[in-house]
Structures are given as C-alpha cells and as structure tokens.
Amino acid sequence: MIYTGITALDEMIGGGVPAGKRVLFSLAPGVDGQQFMFSTLNCAHRMGKRCLVIVPYTSAEAFLSDLSTTPYGVEHDNRMIILDTNTFEEIEARSRTPEEKFAAWETRIDAVYERTSLDAVFLYCNRLCDDIGTEKALSLFTEWCMRRGATLFVEYLNLYDEKHLDALTASNPFDLVISIGEGYGNLLFVNHFKVRHVTWTSLPVREIPYVIREDGSVSPQIPKIVVTGPVDAGKTTFIQTVSENWVSSDRIGISGSPTTVAMDFGHPLVSCRGFEITLVGTPGQEHFGPIINHLLTNATGVIFIVDGTSVESLCRGMEILETVRQMGVPFVIAVNKREMPGQLSDATLRTIMRLSERTPLSHISALNREEAMGVIDALIVLITRETFME
Ligand SMILES: Nc1nc2c(ncn2[C@@H]2O[C@H](COP(=O)(O)OP(=O)(O)O)[C@@H](O)[C@H]2O)c(=O)[nH]1
Ligand SMILES: [Mg+2]
Incomplete structure (x- = not known):
C-alpha cells in the first residue's frame, strides 16, 4: 500500500493505493494540484519505497529544491532515482522516430530496474506524450509497471476537457483516475478533486473541494x-x-x-x-x-x-x-x-x-x-x- 498522504482521499479509497496499481492525476491548467503527486512521492519515500521519478522539464536538483519549499520535501538518497531533462535530451539526440524513442525509454527504465528494483514510478508524462504520442507513452509505463509489479503514479496536465480524459483512460488500464480542477459550486476560490474511477473499491463520483493551506499542504473541505x-x-x-x-x-x-x-x-x-x-x-x-x-x-x-x-x-x-x-x-x-x-x-x-x-x-x-x-x-x-x- 502507498498512501497519498491526503487523509481524506486515502480514507475514501479504502486506506491508500494497493501495490502494483496504476494511478492517474489529471490536472486542469492553472490549478494548484501538484501537491497530490508531491504528497504521494513524499509518503512513498518516507515508507522506504524505492522510487523512480521522471521529470521532463527540469533538473533533478531543481525538482528537489522546488519540492523542499513545500511540506513534501524528500532527500536525494539511493532510494530516490530521478531521470530529468538530461535523459530526455539524450534520448532525443539518439533516436529519430517515435518508435526509437519508445524503445530507448524502455531500455533506460529497464537499466534503472537492473540496478535498483523499483516499488513505484512517478511520471510527469506530458513531454513524453508529445514525443511519442499519448497512448504510446502511457501504455509504455502502465505495461512496464505491470510487468515489474511497481505502482505507477502519473501526473497529466489536461489542456482539454473531461471527455478527453475519458477517452484517454478508456484505452489505458488505470486503476485510479483523479481529476483536479478549479472551483467548487459557486465557490470559485477553492479547487476540487474528483475520483472518476477506481477499481479496488466502489466510490461514487463526487467533487471534493480543497484549499491549499499557508504551508502549501492540501486541505480537503x-x-x-x-x-x-x-x-x-x-x-x-x-x-x-x-x-x-x-x-x-x-x-x-x-x-x-x-x-x-x-x-x-x-x-x-x-x-x-x-x-x-x-x-x-x-x-x-x-x-x-x-x-x-x-x-x-x-x-x-x-x-x-x-x-x-x-x-x-x-x-x-x-x-x-x-x-x-x-x-x-x-x-x-x-x-x-x-x-x-x-x-x-x-x-x-x-x-x-x-x-x-x-x-x-x-x-x-x-x-x-x-x-x-x-x-x-x-x-x-x-x-x-x-x-x-x-
Ligand atoms: N441532559 C442533556 N441536556 C442537554 C443535552 N444537549 C443539550 N441539552 C440541554 O438542552 C437545552 C437546549 O439545548 P440547546 O443546545 O440550546 O438547544 P437548541 O435550541 O437546539 O440550540 C439546554 O438546556 C441544554 O443544556 C444533552 O445531551 N443532555
Ligand atoms: Mg440554539
């Protein structure tokens, strides 16, 4: 089990995310929703899990330094493997077609796994979606994690609408899909999250409002x-x-x-x-x-x-x-x-x-x-x- 660390959410999904499940956090543009992935990563690391984090637009150092300004900071120890923008550039320089990139990524994460068997993968997926196609990018990781028994957490910035999200998840076997958006009812200054789909428990689809506390943590309301x-x-x-x-x-x-x-x-x-x-x-x-x-x-x-x-x-x-x-x-x-x-x-x-x-x-x-x-x-x-x- 890996906890999201957001107690209200963990309680709703029956305690946390069981090992080997695949989770998608879909964020609407501009919403303060990065904390969901941050908090889960922080919990997984604190529980001693071996984590691979894939951050496409930044360096490992910058990512961790950003994280340390939130309540969810983690240490860069040997249980925390980060593939950052350098890996993206390396792979892009070496591979021409999307197929080559796909293969290069697979080889790369296999190589990580050879050195440190992983418990969880945290993927910021938009750049990879642009590079090799959304469906391919997601299936690469859902299938890889399934084969290796690792729990997968994906953050996806959804620039479209909920229909787009439905189409995306229809063709990819996620076990938990949470969409995070702005506004709640007539309260425009709060955000909300919604469990759209979960395979291991039954839960109605319901918008749950939350605010970000002064210290940067998520507070469901x-x-x-x-x-x-x-x-x-x-x-x-x-x-x-x-x-x-x-x-x-x-x-x-x-x-x-x-x-x-x-x-x-x-x-x-x-x-x-x-x-x-x-x-x-x-x-x-x-x-x-x-x-x-x-x-x-x-x-x-x-x-x-x-x-x-x-x-x-x-x-x-x-x-x-x-x-x-x-x-x-x-x-x-x-x-x-x-x-x-x-x-x-x-x-x-x-x-x-x-x-x-x-x-x-x-x-x-x-x-x-x-x-x-x-x-x-x-x-x-x-x-x-x-x-x-x-
Ligand atoms: N014995 C007892 N008295 C209570 C209890 N709850 C409220 N009261 C009393 O019932 C009265 C009415 O309570 P209040 O909270 O003002 O009721 P309200 O009109 O519904 O707001 C007061 O005298 C309270 O002290 C209780 O659980 N046990
Ligand atoms: Mg009264």
Whole structure:
C-alpha cells in the first residue's frame, strides 16, 4: 500500500493505493494540484519505497529544491532515482522516430530496474506524450509497471476537457483516475478533486473541494454542514461541544432561557476523516423558517438533531426535516439527550420521521464530544462514500 498522504482521499479509497496499481492525476491548467503527486512521492519515500521519478522539464536538483519549499520535501538518497531533462535530451539526440524513442525509454527504465528494483514510478508524462504520442507513452509505463509489479503514479496536465480524459483512460488500464480542477459550486476560490474511477473499491463520483493551506499542504473541505432540528433539541450544545472556537447568537428569550436567534457557527473548523468542516447551526423556532431555509442553501450535508425524550419536539421538527428531504442532500439523525429517562424507541423515531433503514440514526448526548463527533463521522461517510440519498 502507498498512501497519498491526503487523509481524506486515502480514507475514501479504502486506506491508500494497493501495490502494483496504476494511478492517474489529471490536472486542469492553472490549478494548484501538484501537491497530490508531491504528497504521494513524499509518503512513498518516507515508507522506504524505492522510487523512480521522471521529470521532463527540469533538473533533478531543481525538482528537489522546488519540492523542499513545500511540506513534501524528500532527500536525494539511493532510494530516490530521478531521470530529468538530461535523459530526455539524450534520448532525443539518439533516436529519430517515435518508435526509437519508445524503445530507448524502455531500455533506460529497464537499466534503472537492473540496478535498483523499483516499488513505484512517478511520471510527469506530458513531454513524453508529445514525443511519442499519448497512448504510446502511457501504455509504455502502465505495461512496464505491470510487468515489474511497481505502482505507477502519473501526473497529466489536461489542456482539454473531461471527455478527453475519458477517452484517454478508456484505452489505458488505470486503476485510479483523479481529476483536479478549479472551483467548487459557486465557490470559485477553492479547487476540487474528483475520483472518476477506481477499481479496488466502489466510490461514487463526487467533487471534493480543497484549499491549499499557508504551508502549501492540501486541505480537503466540507464547506457547509448544517446542524438543524426543533428548538431545544441541543443544536447549539452540539456545535459548542465539537468546535474549538465557537460563535453563538443565543439571546435570553421571554422564557428566561437562552435561544438561538440567527445562527451558530463552528469556527475555525472541525476536523474529521481528514476534512476541515464548517458547521452552521440554525435556530429551531417556527417563526425562523425563512432563516432556516436560507442557512440550508448550498449545504453539503445536514445533521438533524431531535430530543429523544420528547414526541412533541419531534413533531415540531417535521417541517424542517421535510425541507431537508426535499433538498436531496445527505443527512443523518442525532437523537439527543441519550442519558435522560423516557427515550423513544428507534422504531417510533423512524416511524414518526418516516426514515428509511439506510438513514443513519444515532443516540447521543450532545454534551459528549466523542458521541457528537461520531455523528459528523457518519455524515462524512455518507457524503463521500455512499451513492444513496433519500
Ligand atoms: N441532559 C442533556 N441536556 C442537554 C443535552 N444537549 C443539550 N441539552 C440541554 O438542552 C437545552 C437546549 O439545548 P440547546 O443546545 O440550546 O438547544 P437548541 O435550541 O437546539 O440550540 C439546554 O438546556 C441544554 O443544556 C444533552 O445531551 N443532555
Ligand atoms: Mg440554539
């Protein structure tokens, strides 16, 4: 197994890339996506794997020096073999036709293998694609790696569109194809990655937004999880429990106890399964309906909290639940106040809320961080791994 080192991605693909698989990172022009290959190379090297890196437009020294300015720097030791622009020039000087170049490349990597059997090959493939044709260039490496049992990682700058990528991968046996592009929904300043194809696990095709942190590392995001439900269910408590910093709009109501008048905001971020998550909590009173609808807009997922001791509270929440259902976003149910007497049974809860068996429902105390985080975890799994939506 070789990890990409991007936890959210590794988790999605079942832990990492199994040995001998062939991976394609396809980058849209101008997108900050080089970190995927960098991070994987860094992980492979740290795990003691013998790596061959093929960098067409730069020297080995310049490549490593660039890498060292990111969190993914590696040492140029005897487990790190780099064929750089010099190799390209040598081969170009000696071979005239694409066929000769193909053969020269094969001889060259065979020679590397004779000296150091390789665990993984990292190929920046565009120059080779231009030299000998995309299909030939890719099949040279997919077949070579298959023969030698090495894991292959290819970075491809896709100057065309996703259809071009489909055509490319239709004729080449990649086990994992990830496309990396700009923008996510109406958020233009974030990037996204998308697992378009994976052979060793089943995963829906879904855009996952990410940002590049200040230190240059990749940070997958869930930009908006809305915590909603009827008043007094424990929404504010839930957000307070899971968030390190927390902003609330609770004000003392006529009853003398605090109630949320606008929204609760989990900030800076809650981390779960390698994602940075922004939580937004809604008020629960009926007259805040328009605000609730507004806050639900563009939600990636919803946590619906009810008080497990109160049928009345449950019934009051049904209108909000209906709105959530109609939005078609993934949602989970947290039945709160688990430690209080008079808990409703799962059957009653599912009947009243008209839930299918596949909607995750867990009994929690919003005062308990581990239990509250478990709810977020279940939602992340639903968002990233499940094709099902109610
Ligand atoms: N016993 C118990 N009380 C809770 C729990 N979660 C919230 N509460 C209490 O329920 C009340 C309403 O909680 P709040 O978070 O303000 O509910 P919201 O209206 O949904 O935001 C407060 O008095 C909380 O202290 C819980 O897990 N157990
Ligand atoms: Mg509240």
